[in-house]
Amino acid sequence: MLRRLILPAFxxxxxxxxxxxxxxxxxxxxxxxxxVVVIExxxxxxxxxxxxxxVGAADEPxxxxxxxxxxxxxxxxxxxxxxxxxxxxxVEAQGGTDNAFTSWDxxxxxxxxxxxxxxxxxxMEADRMVNLRLTEEEVASExxxxxxxxxxxxxxDPGALxxxxxxxxxxxxxxxxxxxxGWRHEMEGLTREDALAFYxxxxxxxxxxxxxxxxxxxxxxxxxxxxxxxxxxPAPDLPPRVRxxxxxxxxxxxxxxxxxxxxxxxxxxxxxxxxxDAQTQEKAAALTYLAELLGGSATTSALARALQxxxxxxxxxxxxxxxxxxxxxxxxxxxxxVPGVSLEAAEAAMDEVIARFLAxxxxxxxxxxxxxxxxxxxxxGMDNIAARARRYGTALTTGLTVQDVQDWPxxxxxxxxxxxxxxxxxxxxxxxxxxGWLSRDGAGG
Amino acid sequence: xxxxxAFLLLLLTALPLRAEIAIQQVxxxxxxxxxxxxxxxxxxxxxxxxxxxxxxxxxxxxRGAVNLMTALIEEGAGELDAQGFAVxxxxxxxxxxxxxxxxxxxxxxxxxxxxxxxxxxLLAQALAAPRFDADAVDRVRGQVLAGIxxxxxxxxxxxxxxxxxxxxxxxxxxxxxxxGTADSVAALTRDDIxxxxxxxxxxxxxxxxxxxxxxxxxxxxxxxxxxxxxPETGAPVPPRAEFRLSGGVTxxxxxxxxxxxxxGHEGMKRDDPDFFAAFxxxxxxxxxxxxxxxxTEVREKRGLTYGIGTWLAPMDLGETVMGQxxxxxxxxxxxxxxxxxxWQRLAEEGVPEADLEAAKTFQTGNxxxxxxxxxxxxxxxxxxxxxxxxxDYVQNRNAYIEAVTVEDIRRVASRLLRADDLHFVVVxxxxxxxxxx
Numbered sequence: 001m002l003r004r005l006i007l008p009a010f011x012x013x014x015x016x017x018x019x020x021x022x023x024x025x026x027x028x029x030x031x032x033x034x035x036v037v038v039i040e041x042x043x044x045x046x047x048x049x050x051x052x053x054x055v056g057a058a059d060e061p062x063x064x065x066x067x068x069x070x071x072x073x074x075x076x077x078x079x080x081x082x083x084x085x086x087x088x089x090x091v092e093a094q095g096g097t098d099n100a101f102t103s104w105d106x107x108x109x110x111x112x113x114x115x116x117x118x119x120x121x122x123x124m125e126a127d128r129m130v131n132l133r134l135t136e137e138e139v140a141s142e143x144x145x146x147x148x149x150x151x152x153x154x155x156x157d158p159g160a161l162x163x164x165x166x167x168x169x170x171x172x173x174x175x176x177x178x179x180x181x182g183w184r185h186e187m188e189g190l191t192r193e194d195a196l197a198f199y200x201x202x203x204x205x206x207x208x209x210x211x212x213x214x215x216x217x218x219x220x221x222x223x224x225x226x227x228x229x230x231x232x233x234p235a236p237d238l239p240p241r242v243r244x245x246x247x248x249x250x251x252x253x254x255x256x257x258x259x260x261x262x263x264x265x266x267x268x269x270x271x272x273x274x275x276x277d278a279q280t281q282e283k284a285a286a287l288t289y290l291a292e293l294l295g296g297s298a299t300t301s302a303l304a305r306a307l308q309x310x311x312x313x314x315x316x317x318x319x320x321x322x323x324x325x326x327x328x329x330x331x332x333x334x335x336x337x338v339p340g341v342s343l344e345a346a347e348a349a350m351d352e353v354i355a356r357f358l359a360x361x362x363x364x365x366x367x368x369x370x371x372x373x374x375x376x377x378x379x380x381g382m383d384n385i386a387a388r389a390r391r392y393g394t395a396l397t398t399g400l401t402v403q404d405v406q407d408w409p410x411x412x413x414x415x416x417x418x419x420x421x422x423x424x425x426x427x428x429x430x431x432x433x434x435x436g437w438l439s440r441d442g443a444g445g
Numbered sequence: 446x447x448x449x450x451a452f453l454l455l456l457l458t459a460l461p462l463r464a465e466i467a468i469q470q471v472x473x474x475x476x477x478x479x480x481x482x483x484x485x486x487x488x489x490x491x492x493x494x495x496x497x498x499x500x501x502x503x504x505x506x507x508r509g510a511v512n513l514m515t516a517l518i519e520e521g522a523g524e525l526d527a528q529g530f531a532v533x534x535x536x537x538x539x540x541x542x543x544x545x546x547x548x549x550x551x552x553x554x555x556x557x558x559x560x561x562x563x564x565x566x567l568l569a570q571a572l573a574a575p576r577f578d579a580d581a582v583d584r585v586r587g588q589v590l591a592g593i594x595x596x597x598x599x600x601x602x603x604x605x606x607x608x609x610x611x612x613x614x615x616x617x618x619x620x621x622x623x624x625g626t627a628d629s630v631a632a633l634t635r636d637d638i639x640x641x642x643x644x645x646x647x648x649x650x651x652x653x654x655x656x657x658x659x660x661x662x663x664x665x666x667x668x669x670x671x672x673x674x675x676p677e678t679g680a681p682v683p684p685r686a687e688f689r690l691s692g693g694v695t696x697x698x699x700x701x702x703x704x705x706x707x708x709g710h711e712g713m714k715r716d717d718p719d720f721f722a723a724f725x726x727x728x729x730x731x732x733x734x735x736x737x738x739x740x741t742e743v744r745e746k747r748g749l750t751y752g753i754g755t756w757l758a759p760m761d762l763g764e765t766v767m768g769q770x771x772x773x774x775x776x777x778x779x780x781x782x783x784x785x786x787x788w789q790r791l792a793e794e795g796v797p798e799a800d801l802e803a804a805k806t807f808q809t810g811n812x813x814x815x816x817x818x819x820x821x822x823x824x825x826x827x828x829x830x831x832x833x834x835x836x837d838y839v840q841n842r843n844a845y846i847e848a849v850t851v852e853d854i855r856r857v858a859s860r861l862l863r864a865d866d867l868h869f870v871v872v873x874x875x876x877x878x879x880x881x882x
Contacts, residue, residue: 085741095811141748145750147773151703156600156702316591376557383489
């Protein structure tokens with residue numbers, strides 16, 4: 001029962017590398033600045049429809065953490081035409097499902113239903129883009145819901161609290177340091193006026209992207225998009241997406257957290273890392289390989305082999321990187337030690353693996369295997385229509401273009417071991433890293 | 446107003462979408478039956494194998510053996526050790542997943558058309574000749590133990606375990622987690638794991654589904670290769686479990702600000718003639734829609750939870766109606782009262798015609814949307830076979846839903862939903878609930 005949810009950052013970070021696309025993708029722009037992407041897949045008479053807004057938790061005013069996600073919940077209340085809850089009820093009455101999610105860089109609303117009902121949901125999405133109506137009672141009750149959501153997903157889970165604390169330390173100045181759900185004390189103060197101000201500032205066709213994937217044609221989608229979204233005027237004063245930037249990070253940080261609920265201690269280190277940028281994705285592609293080589297496979301990656309096979313140091317280990325963010329993201333490594341091995345010893349062993357990798361470079365056979373797997377992920381990826389839609393939405397709200405998405409598989413295939421080593425030498429800078437220990441007692445117990 | 450009229454028009458003309466998948470039955474040369482949806486549009490195939498029995502086949506005193514065995518299938522086979530096996534699999538860009546639950550062990554494979562024969566040979570070796578090397582056993586045992594330790598600290602897992610223990614008792618496998626306890630897993634030997642392999646992976650209990658780029662003839666050969674090395678028979682499935690829990694509240698104290706709740710009582714068998722009425726009752730009470738009654742009453746109106754849901758669990762050896770939610774310690778008692786009241790109201794009053802129609806429209810419209818992606822469809826094909834449904838079930842299922850009347854709902858609701866029998870397991874520090882009553 002995960003509804004209207006926050007994208008878990010950890011899961012995102014471990015998501016498999018994106019697959020590519022063939023010639024079944026069309027994109028165009030409405031005169032009011034709304035971008036439209038159509039992905040054709042005629043295997044089943046169904047459609048996934050998503051409206052993405054280029055706004056997320058990193059665009060919130062100071063002191064209002066959680067407002068982007070709170071507004072996402074409130075978007076299911078009424079408009080001039082629809083009563084509260086009627087949006088979802090109408091989709092459900094068609095046999096469809098709907099939901100939404102919020103991240104730092106985007107907020108998205110999506111439905112899945114029979115392809116011939118697309119007209120209906122686009123009409124309702126266009127309606128709530130500009131006609132949201134909120135009562136004080138609705139806002140008060142929904143505020144309790146998001147506080148329960150925070151209790152359930154963050155406060156009840158030491159790993160989630162740990163992640164929140166580490167993130168706050170990773171960014172000195174950039175708002176990626178605040179949690180999407182919000183800090184509890186700020187969530188408690190979020191008001192109807194806060195939500196409506198955020199809505200009026202950011203929800204407009206020239207700040208939105210429609211992604212439709214399934215049994216549709218580009219012409220059909222264009223007609224519907226023009227009819228429903230076309231009449232909405234663009235926002236004249238859309239704020240530029242310029243967030244406070246990071247100063248030079250010159251001091252390594254450590255976060256030591258203890259919690260009696262921790263069963264398995266672990267350590268995670270995240271390094272500030274470059275993101276995929278329009279026409280500049282090569283470094284991110286190299287970092288994608290680096291994560292795979294170091295910690296992608298639970299058996300054959302460098303960390304797994306050294307810490308779980310050659311020596312019995314770790315129960316599990318991992319390396320992760322997700323280049324899809326508007327501003328700088330992170331590259332991470334993590335180790336959970338076996339009983340009897342301290343976090344200090346596990347960290348030393350992990351650093352030894354990294355040092356050896358930097359000295360020796362990747363195993364050529366492992367490199368080729370990863371290359372083949374990335375190529376195959378394009379084939380497997382074609383099977384998941386919702387994931388294809390998400391890939392475009394994520395890219396277009398994090399500064400990439402349709403062309404960048406389609407170039408990505410070839411850029412991945414062009415990466416060389418030398419590219420990986422250059423990226424590794426750059427990213428492994430402890431002055432830009434946060435190392436966190438999570439345990440019951442601070443040492444590894 | 447023009448838009449509003451358009452909505453109404455569509456609502457009136459909404460017709461259920463047909464699930465347009467063609468399922469064929471394939472019998473392999475060696476006589477194993479499988480269901481296939483052939484679709485060459487993407488050059489790979491998803492194959493799902495499921496062996497009935499699962500962790501319920503653990504021998505007495507060997508709790509966790511089937512789970513550990515399943516986790517070890519990919520840790521070396523034939524000439525290949527764990528490293529060698531992973532290198533071979535990744536070099537083919539194939540994906541094999543092995544999983545166990547209380548009713549089955551499942552194998553989910555994705556294989557590219559270009560190297561399918563090699564991938565099949567590798568998977569066949571893993572199924573028939575897993576090595577269970579001592580170092581692999583110790584390493585994976587450590588991972589299982591870490592998982593058990595994490596479950597010991599996870600409110601949701603604690604609630605599930607407490608409910609199962611109270612409901613099914615310590616003397617039936619349904620009463621304890623299939624992963625075992627720290628003690629039982631620590632004591633498992635290689636012989637125990639070999640015995641679990643022979644007990645759980647046998648040809649007399651296998652179900653097969655395949656979807657994607659493969660012909661019926663090729664699938665027959667693939668099945669025979671995959672199952673060639675497995676024994677004809679495995680261990681007998683244990684007897685039915687007896688549901689022993691009566692109404693009430695059990696509190697498991699745990700230091701968290703929010704209480705996690707599992708609740709339920711005995712349910713209905715999948716082959717009960719009233720199953721479709723029960724299915725729709727659950728849909729209206731706590732199914733997947735935002736407009737379900739519990740979601741409306743507990744979340745939307747009162748803000749008592751982030752999410753609440755219920756489900757029917759017709760398992761092989763017992764049945765329940767279950768639900769779950771989490772609510773802050775100060776407010777969980779109120780949420781429990783709302784759940785009880787809604788349970789009672791539906792049992793006593795049934796539902797208005799309009800509610801039933803909305804649930805039917807959702808279910809009949811949503812059913813075809815489940816057939817989404819090769820691996821998903823392969824899982825559905827196997828599930829249908831394990832429930833002994835006919836191969837044309839997909840075509841007729843919506844007619845069964847449509848046939849349910851408000852009278853059926855009223856009659857079945859009074860039998861299915863028994864508010865006094867509801868038992869709530871609450872993990873947290875709830876206010877206003879005794880430690881046990």
